[in-house]
Amino acid sequence: MNKPKVCIMLSTFNGAKYIDEQMESLLAQSKVDVQIIIRDDGSSDETVQKLSEYTKSRPDQIRVIEGKNFGVIGSFFELMRQTEPVYDFYAFCDQDDVWKPDKLSRAVSKLELSQSNVPLMYCSSTQMVDQDLNNLNVWPIFPPKPLSMYNAMVENCCVGCTMVMNPVAFQQVRSNIPSDLTQVIMHDWWIYLYVSAFGEVIFDEEPMILYRQHQNNVLGGSSEGWIVKWKNRSSRFVNGENHFILSKQAKMFLQLHKDQLSAQQQKDVQRFLNHMGSSWIKRIRYASKMPFYRQASLDNLVLKLIYVLKKV
Structure with a gap:
């Protein structure tokens, strides 16, 4: 064989x-x-x-x-x-x-x-x-x-x-x-x-x-504690390093693969992008029930927060 x-x-x-x-x-x-x-x-x-x-x-x-x-x-x-x-x-x-x-x-x-x-x-x-x-x-x-x-x-x-x-x-x-x-x-x-x-x-x-894990890693997993991890994440957010990266990638993905996505997938990705331009009240409503999710509960809460802040 x-x-x-x-x-x-x-x-x-x-x-x-x-x-x-x-x-x-x-x-x-x-x-x-x-x-x-x-x-x-x-x-x-x-x-x-x-x-x-x-x-x-x-x-x-x-x-x-x-x-x-x-x-x-x-x-x-x-x-x-x-x-x-x-x-x-x-x-x-x-x-x-x-x-x-x-x-x-x-x-x-x-x-x-x-x-x-x-x-x-x-x-x-x-x-x-x-x-x-x-x-x-x-x-x-x-x-x-x-x-x-x-x-x-x-x-x-x-x-x-x-x-x-x-x-x-x-x-x-x-x-x-x-x-x-x-x-x-x-x-x-x-x-x-x-x-x-x-x-x-x-x-x-x-x-x-x-x-x-070493200092020359481009990107990698984290061996640090959760306090250090969240401190580093907060610093990147304040400095604007991660602003709009999710929405930019989502827009590119929809542009390239719209015809392959199911009607429901298309609708959900489009709503994710469209609600970014809504009023803060509508953004809060959308973020509270959006179908997109992260694996950890705390990460998921942060996702909703940065969505409301229009930084996703």
Whole structure:
């Protein structure tokens, strides 16, 4: 029996310090046939030199694309463009983690249990670790509420480096990449939104990667306490860093996929956007009963508050 062919899409940027550990864990994946496509996002350290050693030893398995600096969102979407739709499954990968040997085979087995003619995506919890791979905590926890479009419009529950897509999800997202990436919060959030709207998201609460936390992380889970977390969130809000990001992404999503959404989905997203311009009384009424939700009760209350404040 042939092993499933899985394409791993890895974006690198000045990742020389940890790239060897990551690459060795990818090459050690069990029960799958792994192909690795790497896009370097304009590194100035030894990342490309290290990767060239891997391509020399495994030219049929590893391909490296040296690109201009697009940033994390642009780099991953460019990876999708550069990846041929010829594999059984497609996985995203960061440069500084370590994957457990059965990460991909476990994802594949769970995806194969669902119908294959709709967009499917697997994601999992992660075992957060420090720079030396000592365990911190598990994040994110299993979501208590459904992983639907009504969650994905206002919250991302899926960590990009745990994502594995079936061919339908990969090809549909790949053929509809937004033209203006400034309207996209993150590539993984956008894909979670797409698959939750038109297919099925499978969440595995078993951590399948060691998710390294260090000062160079672009974005990552939080190993800090809730007081620090909310202090940081409040600071970002006051500074205006997160203003309007949800509504901008929702507008772009509706613009691109309106014809695919059900009548009810269309109506709900349109109301979410339209009520932003209503009077504060109408915004309060709408926010109190909006169909969109975050997983945690406190996060959900904050969502309603920032909606009323017209900062969503």
